[in-house]
Amino acid sequence: MTNSNAYNAGTNGKEGQSFIDEFLSKENSVIHSSDAVVLAMMKTEEIDVIIDEMIKPMLVDNPTIAIEDRGGYWWIKATGKIVIDCDEAAEILGKRYTVYDLLVNVSTTIGRAMTVGNQFIITTELVGLESAVPTSA
């Protein structure tokens, strides 16, 4: 089954006039709510390792995760939530690596992103509305 979060899933899988027709269709002239989250992470030594050793293994529990090479960055989309534990990243990388070091190379987020302790979280949840903004302790 194709991952609905894949880079060219859905309308973008079509070409030329078929794409335009679907893109401009009445059904697609209103917003459809999405439970996905999107991350763009710069290609760097640390991020490449995090992709390979932390994000890819998450596919076991969350098969909706899609990862795409976009030249200067990795594009990642998933349903629900992605949590990157920077204590674990620090161990893998063999150096001090806080959540704010991770943020040096997180280029964009679509969804509610935050830091909680040494973790980076991006979630579909509406924090501050559906739940409180988590604190560190």
Add this chain to the structure above:
Amino acid sequence: MAGSNTAVKEALKAHPAPSSVSSQEVHKWLQDFTWEFKSNRTKYPTKYNMDNNTREQFKLTAKEYARMESVKEERQYGTLLDGLSRLDAGNKIAPQWGEIMKLVANFLETGEYGAISGSALLWDSAQSPEQKNGYLAQVIDEVRHVNQTAYVNYYFGKHYYDPAGHTNMRQLRAINPLYPGVKRSFGEGFLAGDPVESSINLQLVGEACFTNPLIVSITEWAAANGDEITPTVFLSIETDELRHMANGYQTIVSIVNDPEAMKYLQTDLDNAFWTQHKFLTPFIGAALEYGSKYKVEPWAKSWNRWVYEDWAGIWLGRLAQFGIKSPACLGDAKQDAVWGHHDLMLLAYALWPLTGIRVSLPSTEDMAWFERHYPGWYDHYGKIYEEWKALGFEDPNSGFLGAIWMMQNGHGIFVDHTSSLPFCPTLAKSAVRPSFLESNGKRYAFSEPHGERMWLQEPERYEFVNFFEQFEGRELSELIQSAGGVRSDGKTLMAQPHVNTTGLWTLDDIKKINLTIPDPMKILNWQPTQ
């Protein structure tokens, strides 16, 4: 006098890391930093009621911010000054792309500059200290982004094989008919108005939506076209944007539970979306598709992914439960996403001497690509470009200028009064439904009803002298010269209608055309046939 050993041991037991203090340990006290007093109210009042207890999602203190940002700066400038300099990166770039970056970097600089004041406005208006802390960081971030986008022009100016325009776009843009459109949406749209309206423009729409294609996915096009400078800087710019998006989201959080908010929120959102889209959709699309030799994907697909499916679905869609609806203009915006950039580029070609860059008409290969992805493109635009080329569009001896051809063929160019962008009613394929209104003895042009409605509701906010009114009666070559648009030989133009190294246009070639800037609104027979 000193603390007893027992007490110290107890303290050590209670606090396992007594010799350091993390950023988040300090941040958790920020909400207590403020106090109530009579004049503790913003100088920029909002019609919304903002919750004083709104929180910040990234929990940065000034020092931790500086640590994180200095790592970004070390890596970014290290890459530019060491790695890319050694690799002669400035001379590995396809010319079309090196040219379009003259505008992209500078126009983005304008947006970032507007955002300094925009986020200062929000810093002033927010009552929650955590929110103020977040907005302050954004003010400084925006200073960073101006510095970075400027550095792209500065770096290209030092290393790229045609520095003209990179070095002085801050001057050249004054005569660029596209530039007021940037100022309107991406500059003053962020900083002049109700703070929440500014936040929606700046953070919820400008940043959360359009910076993704403008700053992130543009790097794919850069990389495809040999430019490793732009990805190095732009991807690092965007690492700050996620905090700004969170700021914008928390602004919504701070008002959305107030039933009164919905009286204004949908209208402000619709207006902000249209304001930002109106410039950014055609501009980004034109920059990517017409400023590249190597194409990545049709702009309409990028728009579908970043704007429609992900931004609208993940931000607005999830907020539907609080009463947020699809912007009424979404259908028209999508029509623009398919055709708006082609319309805008037609005008950029027609007015090329005023752009300050070297533009090039689509090659045969480009034309095939456009037709494949935008069926009908060739019959509408491709044929015009073929005709222009045959008439001597690129030839300095031809005396040909697209703008004159348009006038002679009944295709008037007008300035849309709300967006400040030029449009051609008779050649547009995007969602153009023009109207011409009169107020206090002055006539105004509008390209579509969304902007027209904004003007009708608050005409005083869009009271300005447009490009044609400003420069009416000025001879074209004289105008170019006065804006610094001439190379160091004193005669060759910085702007050119091709990217070849020979056959360069000079001031004399423009003078021969003998074009005096008219004001189309004063020439009745240029009115389009409805």
Add this chain to the structure above:
Amino acid sequence: MSQMQTFVRGFADPQRQAEIQALVPAEPLESKRDHIPFAKRGWRRLTEYEAVMLHAQNSLDAVPGSQEIGESVQKWPGGRAAFSIESTALISSNWFHFRDPARRWFMPYVKAKNEEGSTTERFLKAWVENGDYRMLNEDWVYKILGPTYSAFIYNEYGLFNAHSSTVHTGLSDLLKTYIALSGFDKNDAAQMIQTERVLLAKNFPGFDPSLAEGKAQWMSSPTWAPARSFVETVWGDTYDWCEQLWAIHCIYDEIFGQFVRREFFQRVASIHGDTLTPWIQSQANLYHQQAVDASKALFFKMLQDEEPVYSVHNKRYLLAWTDRWLPRTGAALRAFLAVYHDLPVTLDGVTCRAGVQASVERVVDDWVTRFAGPLGYRFDRDAFINDIMSGY
């Protein structure tokens, strides 16, 4: 390197790069690489500081010195333009002539602040692990660093907030940069006091890191009342952005701020065995020094010394503003001197009347040297100092 990379890069792909090279001219198309050649240089050659910011402002041409032709295209409801020269009573023939002598733009600024932060991190570690805190007088910790020091957070935080509208309204790009960085420094100064207090809470049982006592003191103690009034007025009730900057950096923080940070917390901490507070406050003093240099460049160099037309006009306003804000600053310091009565340790020459008077004279005389003198502001120094000392 991840195995998944599939993207074709024009820079690295041999075929694509060969195609690009076929289009790259043998010689650059333009030999002149001067950046923003139209702009006045603040130094002999263009600096990076100027290259990355100067004339980025796309303001209306009513702002003297702007490169822009025309006006703002979106205005406030009611029709007011985004930037307006009426936002200050001072007048410049060219608002783009301002230069921060420290040439701070984002990169060197955060680099310096990061160095201060990392050095502090290491200092705190050594300070605790070497047991330096054992030298501290406990009453100083609980009675002064508890309430009084945290009350000062509000002073710094309030002054930080007084920079928001000044950033928004500041009339040129390099001005906005200096104002924004000065505001950021004030926020940092407030947070660093709290950083110290969180550290103390980890090492002194029962030390309350909350701001409850400090806030109570700030809100109700006569020691802080005039200071609070000053901060509230300059933050909430002052609309001229130049007046705000003059009042904050060139009067209040130069006299009151320097006294509290340097003459009180740094100097008096040392007689209580406190080596931590002087370290933390040294950063705030540095920030003040930088703000003073930039403020002098604005108010003296640009708006008077090099201002061809309006220098007399500007001087008149600065004198009037000084008349307005100096007495309030004196009152703040006079009230603050009551804090000396709460000190656990006293030392002749430091905390006695003569010692405190010497401290007051130092900050007042520094102010005379840096501001009152160059401005030509006349006041009765001795009477001013005596009035302040009446609070001792």
